Amino acid sequence: MTTFVSELHPRGNQTTGHAGQFAEKAHSAGEVSLAQPPISFPLPTTTAVLAAQELREASRKLSALTMAEGARRVLAQHPNAAALTVGINHDPVSPGVGPYVDVQDAGGAMIARGVPFTWAERDPNVLEEMGLVTDWDNDSDGRMSGVVRLADLAAQVQEIQDGPAVTDDDDDLILSARDGRIRSDLKQRAWATEHTAAAAVAAESFAALQEQYPEADSVEFNIYTDDNGDYVSVCDATVYDALGRVVVDDYEDFDLYDTDPEGAIRFGGLRQESPGCPVVLTRDNAAANLRQALQDDREARW
Numbered sequence: 529m530t531t532f533v534s535e536l537h538p539r540g541n542q543t544t545g546h547a548g549q550f551a552e553k554a555h556s557a558g559e560v561s562l563a564q565p566p567i568s569f570p571l572p573t574t575t576a577v578l579a580a581q582e583l584r585e586a587s588r589k590l591s592a593l594t595m596a597e598g599a600r601r602v603l604a605q606h607p608n609a610a611a612l613t614v615g616i617n618h619d620p621v622s623p624g625v626g627p628y629v630d631v632q633d634a635g636g637a638m639i640a641r642g643v644p645f646t647w648a649e650r651d652p653n654v655l656e657e658m659g660l661v662t663d664w665d666n667d668s669d670g671r672m673s674g675v676v677r678l679a680d681l682a683a684q685v686q687e688i689q690d691g692p693a694v695t696d697d698d699d700d701l702i703l704s705a706r707d708g709r710i711r712s713d714l715k716q717r718a719w720a721t722e723h724t725a726a727a728a729v730a731a732e733s734f735a736a737l738q739e740q741y742p743e744a745d746s747v748e749f750n751i752y753t754d755d756n757g758d759y760v761s762v763c764d765a766t767v768y769d770a771l772g773r774v775v776v777d778d779y780e781d782f783d784l785y786d787t788d789p790e791g792a793i794r795f796g797g798l799r800q801e802s803p804g805c806p807v808v809l810t811r812d813n814a815a816a817n818l819r820q821a822l823q824d825d826r827e828a829r830w
Contacts, residue, residue, distance in 0.1 A: 594648035624650025726785040726795030727821035
């Protein structure tokens with residue numbers, strides 16, 4: 529038989545005076561008071577504009593992934609499918625794109641009609657803005673119809689899954705700033721962070737510079753601002769090679785993300801010795817800054 533140990537009894541014991549799990553607790557004044565605490569909101573970590581951009585991006589992802597599910601079902605039945613056409617449903621109870629699509633092959637020949645299709649977004653204008661349904665026009669019967677190109681949809685879904693490619697080679701990364709996929713991803717999809725936008729524009733401008741002057745290694749210029757202190761333009765740009773020799777004076781085609789001077793320097797990868805001095809952007813800094821922005825953007829989306 530097990531011996532009862534009064535010291536371990538959860539209700540305490542009279543010998544030691546320990547009250548066990550039912551001991552009374554001394555409450556603080558704040559716990560005793562029933563007064564309603566003041567309501568306060570923390571400062572926002574994002575602006576309403578950025579929140580709206582993030583919401584639009586989330587909507588695009590949802591729409592593309594939902595359409596991809598439908599496209600996979602279509603391809604399972606029609607492996608030669610290359611495009612879908614969809615009409616506008618004018619029913620006031622359920623307006624927007626219709627719930628059925630017609631299927632065509634790569635040559636435009638009709639494979640199937642009236643195939644059920646699911647949409648997360650039904651507004652034709654929004655779908656066109658997202659690049660998911662394009663080429664809205666009147667069909668042969670005079671009805672408005674749009675086109676979903678499965679290859680383009682697949683590319684968008686792959687971009688959502690993987691994000692833009694990030695290479696370890698600085699030369700390739702600078703050149704990739706001119707690549708359509710990365711440029712579209714950064715300039716149309718990932719404007720939510722000022723760092724990403726500024727890095728994208730600076731790297732793209734440097735890539736354009738190197739297309740004209742392959743030996744360009746750095747560019748030095750001044751930033752002019754307006755009366756409010758906002759960034760206006762780049763001027764007096766001088767391009768140097770890796771040995772510090774002048775490649776071209778008064779280069780006029782360099783651009784930066786439209787921001788205040790401090791933001792342009794901080795987020796664009798620029799270097800400035802002291803306020804009022806010219807700023808310098810090197811090829812290596814542009815590449816490193818773009819790589820970091822791409823990585824930050826990809827992590828933020830997952």
